[in-house]
Amino acid sequence: MSVIYQRVALIGLGLIAGSMALAMRRAGLAGEIVGYARTAATREKAAEIGFCDHVYDSIGAAVTGADLVVLCVPVGVMGALAAEIAPYLAKGATVSDVGSVKRAVIDAVGPHIPDGVHFIPAHPLAGTEKSGPTAGFAELFDGRWCLIVPDDGADAAAVAKIESLWQGMGSKTDRMEADHHDRVLAVTSHAPHLIAYTMVGVADDLARVTDAEVINYSAAGFRDFTRIAASDPTMWRDVFLNNKDATLEILGRFTEELFALQRAIRKGDGAHLHDYFTRTRAIRRGIIEAGQDTDVADFGRVHGENPGESTAEDK
Amino acid sequence: MSVIYQRVALIGLGLIAGSMALAMRRAGLAGEIVGYARTAATREKAAEIGFCDHVYDSIGAAVTGADLVVLCVPVGVMGALAAEIAPYLAKGATVSDVGSVKRAVIDAVGPHIPDGVHFIPAHPLAGTEKSGPTAGFAELFDGRWCLIVPDDGADAAAVAKIESLWQGMGSKTDRMEADHHDRVLAVTSHAPHLIAYTMVGVADDLARVTDAEVINYSAAGFRDFTRIAASDPTMWRDVFLNNKDATLEILGRFTEELFALQRAIRKGDGAHLHDYFTRTRAIRRGIIEAGQDTDVADFGRVHGENPGESTAEDK
Numbered sequence: 001m002s003v004i005y006q007r008v009a010l011i012g013l014g015l016i017a018g019s020m021a022l023a024m025r026r027a028g029l030a031g032e033i034v035g036y037a038r039t040a041a042t043r044e045k046a047a048e049i050g051f052c053d054h055v056y057d058s059i060g061a062a063v064t065g066a067d068l069v070v071l072c073v074p075v076g077v078m079g080a081l082a083a084e085i086a087p088y089l090a091k092g093a094t095v096s097d098v099g100s101v102k103r104a105v106i107d108a109v110g111p112h113i114p115d116g117v118h119f120i121p122a123h124p125l126a127g128t129e130k131s132g133p134t135a136g137f138a139e140l141f142d143g144r145w146c147l148i149v150p151d152d153g154a155d156a157a158a159v160a161k162i163e164s165l166w167q168g169m170g171s172k173t174d175r176m177e178a179d180h181h182d183r184v185l186a187v188t189s190h191a192p193h194l195i196a197y198t199m200v201g202v203a204d205d206l207a208r209v210t211d212a213e214v215i216n217y218s219a220a221g222f223r224d225f226t227r228i229a230a231s232d233p234t235m236w237r238d239v240f241l242n243n244k245d246a247t248l249e250i251l252g253r254f255t256e257e258l259f260a261l262q263r264a265i266r267k268g269d270g271a272h273l274h275d276y277f278t279r280t281r282a283i284r285r286g287i288i289e290a291g292q293d294t295d296v297a298d299f300g301r302v303h304g305e306n307p308g309e310s311t312a313e314d315k
Numbered sequence: 316m317s318v319i320y321q322r323v324a325l326i327g328l329g330l331i332a333g334s335m336a337l338a339m340r341r342a343g344l345a346g347e348i349v350g351y352a353r354t355a356a357t358r359e360k361a362a363e364i365g366f367c368d369h370v371y372d373s374i375g376a377a378v379t380g381a382d383l384v385v386l387c388v389p390v391g392v393m394g395a396l397a398a399e400i401a402p403y404l405a406k407g408a409t410v411s412d413v414g415s416v417k418r419a420v421i422d423a424v425g426p427h428i429p430d431g432v433h434f435i436p437a438h439p440l441a442g443t444e445k446s447g448p449t450a451g452f453a454e455l456f457d458g459r460w461c462l463i464v465p466d467d468g469a470d471a472a473a474v475a476k477i478e479s480l481w482q483g484m485g486s487k488t489d490r491m492e493a494d495h496h497d498r499v500l501a502v503t504s505h506a507p508h509l510i511a512y513t514m515v516g517v518a519d520d521l522a523r524v525t526d527a528e529v530i531n532y533s534a535a536g537f538r539d540f541t542r543i544a545a546s547d548p549t550m551w552r553d554v555f556l557n558n559k560d561a562t563l564e565i566l567g568r569f570t571e572e573l574f575a576l577q578r579a580i581r582k583g584d585g586a587h588l589h590d591y592f593t594r595t596r597a598i599r600r601g602i603i604e605a606g607q608d609t610d611v612a613d614f615g616r617v618h619g620e621n622p623g624e625s626t627a628e629d630k
Contacts, residue, residue, distance in 0.1 A: 100535070125535045128612035129599070135612070144534050184528050187518050189535030195510055198573045200595040202565065203502050213499050215601040219459050220415070220440045220504030223608045224539050230599035233592035240580045240588060250517065251577055255570060258513045262566055265555045273555060277548035280515040284444070284545035286530040293538045297443035297450070299614040
């Protein structure tokens with residue numbers, strides 16, 4: 001793989017930026033990778049672990065001379081950051097982002113982009129429940145989709161170039177219109193996250209079942225929800241506030257369906273339940289056949305003596 | 316480890332029975348392990364793979380001479396099977412089960428147990444989304460809890476003996492009263508399963524987002540739900556029908572909380588969302604520290620080129 005961008009500036013140094021830096025290095029896609037983060041602690045940690053070639057204390061210094069600037073911050077602050085970087089953007093440079101919501105980001109960032117600078121939003125569908133500068137790893141994007149969301153007037157060469165970057169980092173890429181993206185993600189990500197957060201919150205709040213019981217006996221299903229509900233609170237607050245309509249629409253459908261299943265339980269309608277549960281099995285099969293998850297039982301989790309203990313000391 | 320039971324009869328030859336057979340063999344806990352399943356195809360498959368020492372076509376023949384009989388079938392058929400095996404049970408033998416619900420099983424099975432036979436219900440909190448005679452593996456119970464649910468009059472020696480068996484198979488054991496068990500599991504397992512089933516069903520049913528989109532872009536959270544929603548439909552139908560009140564109570568709490576979060580989204584109340592999401596993170600930490608899940612990011616899922624493809628041919 002050859003160098004695609006001469007200088008890539010990553011704004012925000014968390015899980016996604018860290019994985020990008022490692023994946024770009026792995027394939028030699030960038031001449032130089034530089035970074036900036038708002039908080040001094042994050043910058044110091046990033047510099048210490050060699051997150052990228054140089055960590056700047058000033059966002060302007062990071063952006064200056066970059067031919068690609070990627071906003072890797074919560075969706076809610078992207079507009080303000082775009083305003084900050086605008087004066088430093090070079091003609092012909094590309095600004096992109098990795099936000100989980102696209103319409104709100106386009107509305108917030110777009111107006112700040114100077115003439116002659118390309119703005120090509122993107123969203124890699126990859127992540128873990130970890131966050132912060134040490135959370136990244138080079139393989140995060142391998143085999144996962146990255147959705148590119150250019151507007152109608154976008155420069156074809158600039159779009160193709162960022163697609164090559166994502167492909168070079170291991171992703172499969174697809175193009176999607178912003179509003180459609182937000183509807184698809186409301187189903188595949190935003191509503192499931194809110195539901196997982198809700199269930200975990202309910203469990204934490206019960207008087208008749210203790211926290212110790214919830215924690216000890218979580219292996220029967222609940223713990224999968226807790227992984228999702230351990231995701232970064234700021235990032236997710238911003239997702240819900242910025243993809244309000246689509247998320248609320250899916251949640252409306254969800255509660256409607258949940259009420260129907262609750263009624264089936266109350267009435268003892270076993271046939272309704274069995275039919276429903278049989279149908280949902282097929283979707284899992286489709287996801288595995290599409291290469292979007294492992295077919296190994298229980299995600300390939302280690303089953304052995306206290307799998308958590310070996311790493312608990314790391315925290 | 317030495318032999319605890321001379322002849323163990325497993326009734327129902329699926330994931331749990333298969334894992335028990337392998338775990339008992341690993342530690343040499345049983346003199347002989349025999350099995351019975353209702354359908355001929357399951358019996359043939361089990362015999363072919365050496366599931367246990369002998370697979371019987373007759374439930375009576377399997378049970379005869381056993382000092383431990385374990386019902387490893389969906390909760391809804393346990394009563395009928397108990398009636399079938401009753402004439403063949405030896406004095407001093409123990410009958411147990413592995414059902415996810417305990418009060419309904421006790422009510423259904425208890426009346427059929429002859430005098431002089433011990434009935435000691437149990438529930439191993441372990442499983443995967445796979446089912447059938449080939450799904451079992453010896454490590455399934457390692458480090459996981461098995462809840463033993465004896466009634467007040469249970470024989471202390473018989474209870475201690477089945478506890479030793481589960482410990483020998485790798486489990487940690489605890490004792491719990493039946494109704495409390497059903498309330499705890501409604502939170503840690505039954506409600507989360509119904510919620511996952513519901514979300515997957517909703518996604519399958521959307522007109523504006525295609526199934527291909529749901530499947531391809533599932534990595535952003537949804538696919539964790541599909542694993543849970545791929546669990547055995549018959550088993551889960553029976554769980555909900557037999558732990559109706561506790562499950563409906565938790566689902567009521569869940570919808571109440573979900574409505575509050577939906578309102579926060581609609582009103583743009585970011586502080587409410589952020590506080591809620593911060594609180595739920597702590598529960599994940601508790602589960603990892605208690606050794607009930609791995610701390611490795613994303614469950615330690617393989618991130619690489621199409622992780623599903625390598626095993627898709629096995630199906």
